[in-house]
Amino acid sequence: MNIRWVRGGAIVFFLLFIIAVTWPGMTPGNRIFPLILGLPFSMVWIAAWVVLSFLILVAVDSAEGRARRVSASGKSEDPLTAPGPDAPTNGEGE
Amino acid sequence: MERWHLIGIIIALYLCVTLGIGLRAGRRASKSVTGYVAGDRAFGLLIMYFIFGATMFSAFAFLGGPGWAYSRGAAAFYILSYGVLGMAPWYSMGPRAARLGRAYGYVTQAQLLVGRFPSRFLSVLMAALTVLAFIPYITLQMRGAGIVIEAVTDGHIPLWLGAGVAYGIVLLYVLTSGVAAVGWTNTFQGVFMLIIAWTLGIYLPFRLYGGVGDMFTRIAAERPELLTVPGLTATGEAWTWGGYSTAILISAIGVAMWPHLFMKAFTAKDDTTIRRTVVLFPTFQLFLIPVFIIGFAGVLFPEAPPESDFILPFMILRSELPALVVGLFCAGALSASMSTGDALLHAGASVAVEDGVGKFKALNDRQQRLLMRGLVVGMGAVAYFFALYEGVSLVVLLLSSYGIIAQFTPPLVAALYWRRATTPAVIAGLVAGSAVTLFFFFNGHLRPWDLHEGILGLMVHLPVLIGVTYLTRDPDPGSAEAFLATARDGGDPT
Numbered sequence: 001m002n003i004r005w006v007r008g009g010a011i012v013f014f015l016l017f018i019i020a021v022t023w024p025g026m027t028p029g030n031r032i033f034p035l036i037l038g039l040p041f042s043m044v045w046i047a048a049w050v051v052l053s054f055l056i057l058v059a060v061d062s063a064e065g066r067a068r069r070v071s072a073s074g075k076s077e078d079p080l081t082a083p084g085p086d087a088p089t090n091g092e093g094e
Numbered sequence: 095m096e097r098w099h100l101i102g103i104i105i106a107l108y109l110c111v112t113l114g115i116g117l118r119a120g121r122r123a124s125k126s127v128t129g130y131v132a133g134d135r136a137f138g139l140l141i142m143y144f145i146f147g148a149t150m151f152s153a154f155a156f157l158g159g160p161g162w163a164y165s166r167g168a169a170a171f172y173i174l175s176y177g178v179l180g181m182a183p184w185y186s187m188g189p190r191a192a193r194l195g196r197a198y199g200y201v202t203q204a205q206l207l208v209g210r211f212p213s214r215f216l217s218v219l220m221a222a223l224t225v226l227a228f229i230p231y232i233t234l235q236m237r238g239a240g241i242v243i244e245a246v247t248d249g250h251i252p253l254w255l256g257a258g259v260a261y262g263i264v265l266l267y268v269l270t271s272g273v274a275a276v277g278w279t280n281t282f283q284g285v286f287m288l289i290i291a292w293t294l295g296i297y298l299p300f301r302l303y304g305g306v307g308d309m310f311t312r313i314a315a316e317r318p319e320l321l322t323v324p325g326l327t328a329t330g331e332a333w334t335w336g337g338y339s340t341a342i343l344i345s346a347i348g349v350a351m352w353p354h355l356f357m358k359a360f361t362a363k364d365d366t367t368i369r370r371t372v373v374l375f376p377t378f379q380l381f382l383i384p385v386f387i388i389g390f391a392g393v394l395f396p397e398a399p400p401e402s403d404f405i406l407p408f409m410i411l412r413s414e415l416p417a418l419v420v421g422l423f424c425a426g427a428l429s430a431s432m433s434t435g436d437a438l439l440h441a442g443a444s445v446a447v448e449d450g451v452g453k454f455k456a457l458n459d460r461q462q463r464l465l466m467r468g469l470v471v472g473m474g475a476v477a478y479f480f481a482l483y484e485g486v487s488l489v490v491l492l493l494s495s496y497g498i499i500a501q502f503t504p505p506l507v508a509a510l511y512w513r514r515a516t517t518p519a520v521i522a523g524l525v526a527g528s529a530v531t532l533f534f535f536f537n538g539h540l541r542p543w544d545l546h547e548g549i550l551g552l553m554v555h556l557p558v559l560i561g562v563t564y565l566t567r568d569p570d571p572g573s574a575e576a577f578l579a580t581a582r583d584g585g586d587p588t
Contacts, residue, residue, distance in 0.1 A: 014182050018346070021175040022339035032314045032321045038307030039383070040314070040321045046174050047383060053178045054376035057185065061373045 003067040010060045017049050097417050098247040104421025105243065108286075108428065112279050113263045119278035120271020127462050130272035131201040131444045132360040135192075141277040142371040145358050147378035148284035148433040150177065150349065155385055156287070156430040157238050157403045163389025165402035167320025169333050170386055175342045177379045180349035185372045189365035190510045191356070193584035194577070203356040203506070204449035210509040210577050211517040214453050219524065220502070221450035224353045225473070227495035228442040232477035235435035236261055240481065242427040245407040246420050254482055260428055264436045265474055269467050273361060276436045283429030288381055290426030294410075294419075295384020298391045301413065306387060313393050320393060336543035344548040348500030354441035356506075365584075443469035497531040497548025504552070504559050510581055513574050519562035527555025 019025035029045030036044040123129040137145070155173075162170035191206060200206045204220035236257045243256030267275040296306070303309040314321055324338030350356060362368045392405040399408035410423055443466045451457070451465065505524055508515035531551030534541050541547060568574055 010182075014179065018179060018343070022342055023335035026323055030322050032310075032318060035307050035310055038305060038310060039387075040168075040310055042168055042322050043171060043174070043383070043386065046171055047380065050174065050178050050376045050379055053182065054373070057182070057373040057376070060185070061369055064369070 003063060006060055006063040010056060013056050014053070017053060020049055021046055098250055100417040101246050101421040101424065102251065104418065105246075105424055105428070108425035109260065109263055112282065112429075112432065113267060115282050116263075116267025116275035116279045117270055119267070119274040123272060123274045125463075127448075127459050128199070128201060129274075130463050130466065131357070131440075131448070132195070133273045133277060135196060135361060136363050137277055137358075137361045137367065138363055139367050139370050139374075141281055142358065142362055142367055143374050143378070144281040144284035145277055145361075145437070146181070146355065146371055146375060147381075148280040148287060148429070149355060149358075149437045151287065151378075151381065151430060151434075155382065156291075156427040157241070157406060159382060159385040160389030160392065160406045161401075161403035163386040164392040164405040165326070165330075166328065166333070167317070167325040167390075167393075168323045169325030169327070169338065170389065171323055171325070172338055172341045172345070174379065174382045174386070176345035176349060177382075178376045179342070179346035181372050181375045184350055184359075185369055187350075187507075187510055188359045188362075188368035188372065190581040191359040192362055192365060192368055194510075194581050195360040197580045197584065201357065201360050202445050202448045203351075203353050203502070204445065207505055207509050207520075208449075210574065211505070211515075211520045213517050213521060216517070216521055216524070217449045217453050219521075220353075221445050221448075223498055223502075223528070224445045225442055225450075227352075227499060228354075228438050229473065229477055229480070230495070232435055232438045232442070232473065233480040235431045235438070236477055236481040239428055239431040239435075241404070242407055242424050242431075245404065245411065246424045257478065257481055260432060261435065261474060261478065264432050264439065265471060268436050268440050268470055273440060276440050277361070279436065280433045283433040284378075286429045287426050287433075288378075290422055290429075291381050291384045291388075294423060295387040297419075298388055298409070298413070301415075302391055302409075303394065309387075309391060309394065313390060317393055320390070334544040336545050340544075340546035340549045344496055344500050344546045347503050347552070348496050348548065351499050351502040351506065353445055354437040356502075357441055357444070439470050439474055442473050443467070446473075494532075494535045494547070497535060497546065497551055498528055500548045501527040501531065501551055501555055504555055508559065509577075511578075513571075513578055514568070515559070515563050515574075516566045516568045518566050519559050522562045523555045523559030526558045527551040530554045 016025075020029070026045075030042050032040045032042065034041060039047075124134050126134075128134055159170060159173060162173070191200075194200060194206055194209065198205075198209055200209060204217045204224075207220065208214075208217045237253070239260040240253035240255075240257030243251050243260070244253045247256075267279060299306045299309045303312065310321070319326065319332070324333040324335055327333045327337075359368060362371070388406055388409075392399075392409055395405075395409055395412075397408075397412065399405050406423075406427075410420055446469050447457075447462055447466045452462065457465065501524055504527070505520045508520060528551065530553075531547045534547035534550050538547070541550065
């Protein structure tokens with residue numbers, strides 16, 4: 001998968017995260033029942049987004065690592081000075 | 095032997111181990127500013143993980159976190175929400191800052207900013223704001239340590255002595271070993287905090303109410319308003335969605351800009367270490383779940399503490415727990431306090447020397463380290479003084495400092511990503527944003543929809559930054575180009 005799509009997807013995910021834990025996006029998750037593992041649903045809702053971000057970050061990291069290796073081998077330079085693919089010239093970062 | 099003797103012995107053991115680790119840590123670091131402030135840029139993943147985790151979760155997490163959940167209910171969930179949001183951008187920003195640090199020799203945040211936007215005023219302004227924001231923060235950590243020790247020893251070790259001993263030890267290891275001590279002690283303290291929080295978070299509800307689910311079912315029946323966002327305010331009224339949502343936003347924007355955290359980008363061994371630290375950060379964040387459970391356990395507790403922040407020590411002392419558990423809890427709370435306090439003292443002194451004093455007087459490497467050590471003691475003494483003669487205003491100061499620290503975000507993002515941005519625009523934005531933040535802090539009733547004053551500051555900051563940028567011209571676009579190329583690719587700036 002193109003690394004730009006991965007980065008774009010990650011940015012979209014974290015924007016969704018912000019919406020989901022603030023007004024008004026929090027509303028669907030903002031209730032007490034059902035209790036999950038004994039915890040109120042509202043707390044689990046937020047914790048689930050935290051766990052999900054961990055999985056997303058792991059996926060992004062492995063995709064970035066692959067892209068770095070490809071660009072390093074493609075240009076056959078010293079991998080330390082090869083341009084880092086995590087640095088788009090026009091990127092805002094995620 | 096009386097009960098508090100055993101508790102005291104456990105605390106003393108914990109403090110000895112921390113001191114030992116702290117003193118040992120510095121033996122391999124070089125005798126240089128880079129060694130003292132940036133750990134020779136050699137920290138691996140384990141230390142970086144715990145530096146970010148343990149530093150971010152201060153005494154506030156062990157005392158304030160349960161205190162919030164206890165008195166304000168789901169309002170506390172905002173703390174669970176912002177951490178990961180604040181750290182995620184670091185996946186891209188951290189390595190950029192680190193590459194610039196390696197290439198140009200930066201060890202502080204302001205050095206990076208001034209490297210891109212040359213201005214002595216900017217450097218001194220950042221240094222002054224940093225020290226101003228740090229003093230109340232350190233004071234609260236010290237008080238936290240003193241309160242816990244006083245509570246668990248039934249007042250046999252008063253606040254002044256407990257805080258004095260705990261922070262005397264912090265001073266010793268920060269003076270000797272610099273950031274290496276901060277890193278290694280945070281690793282030990284971080285492990286300790288995690289174990290204690292999860293153990294107590296599961297043990298207390300079972301012991302008191304028969305289980306986590308049983309406890310929340312009862313709270314839902316008796317105090318349902320505590321279990322849905324946005325929870326309550328400090329005075330017990332319903333909090334507003336505007337206040338809750340912007341508390342998350344401003345904290346997410348500001349958290350990684352705290353100088354004691356930002357500077358740690360310069361301590362990492364390589365870019366991969368920073369990226370992995372960000373990837374793993376959410377796992378540390380989840381430690382807030384047991385912290386909240388502990389606070390909620392207090393809701394149904396038959397007695398109430400004199401102040402909500404004391405709910406945890408209060409419950410622990412009245413639940414007839416074994417002295418060993420109480421002692422370990424206390425050590426966990428001290429870990430949380432000291433792991434943040436040491437980072438603050440160290441970073442505050444480093445920033446004051448590198449970005450403040452160093453801009454007016456040329457100092458050699460040895461003089462810089464000497465002055466930093468002097469300032470570590472000086473800042474510690476000022477904070478200790480305030481810790482003993484406390485007023486409520488300190489908590490208020492700390493909350494307002496988040497709005498100011500968040501104003502560091504646009505300049506640093508511009509420095510790392512935006513080639514067009516100019517020095518006058520960055521200064522104008524920072525001054526305007528900080529002024530608006532302070533205005534709404536002192537005139538809170540004028541805030542629309544209860545929005546956080548820092549968010550209002552940013553609403554002025556960003557247009558000023560962008561507007562002035564397009565009205566002015568960068569006198570030396572080549573150097574901005576070179577700066578950004580280094581951020582992107584690393585390597586030699588020349």
